[in-house]
Amino acid sequence: MAKLRKTGLIESRQGAGSFGNSGPGDRTSGYGALDPVANISGYFVFRKVIEAEGAARAAQNVQPADIDTLRSIVEGIETRIEAGQATAALDAEFHTSFRCCLTTASLAKP
Structure with a gap:
């Protein structure tokens, strides 16, 4: 989560959780945007298991x-x-x- 926040791919909001962002413009981090909703949902399923x-x-x-x-x-x-x-x-x-x-x-x- 910290790495995703640092790269700008998610934004954590106090009391509300984490939300996907479009991320940095250069995409050199190796991560794509967490979009569409299915990808975001899959990310949270993965996170629950881990x-x-x-x-x-x-x-x-x-x-x-x-x-x-x-x-x-x-x-x-x-x-x-x-x-x-x-x-x-x-x-x-x-x-x-x-x-x-x-x-x-x-x-x-x-």
């Missing part, structure tokens, strides 16, 4: 300190939402911390 599998594997490896870290970040996100503030930085921090719960060994499991 995120569900990642969550299952992270749950097998998570440590109490990881849970504390993730919980703290989520509380920070909720506080910012209530205050009407941006949450993108905390969202990125959450996903980075979440990714640390995945080990190479867990990713290698069928």
Whole structure:
């Protein structure tokens, strides 16, 4: 998601989700625009599968300190939402911390 945002292919809107953009004009990133709607829908189906599998594997490896870290970040996100503030930085921090719960060994499991 971060790479798609960075390249301008999606735009994340607080409380609303992620939306496809026409993307950068030069198309040197290797990604096409997320259009038409069928492509966008397919992207989200793909994302659901990947995120569900990642969550299952992270749950097998998570440590109490990881849970504390993730919980703290989520509380920070909720506080910012209530205050009407941006949450993108905390969202990125959450996903980075979440990714640390995945080990190479867990990713290698069928």
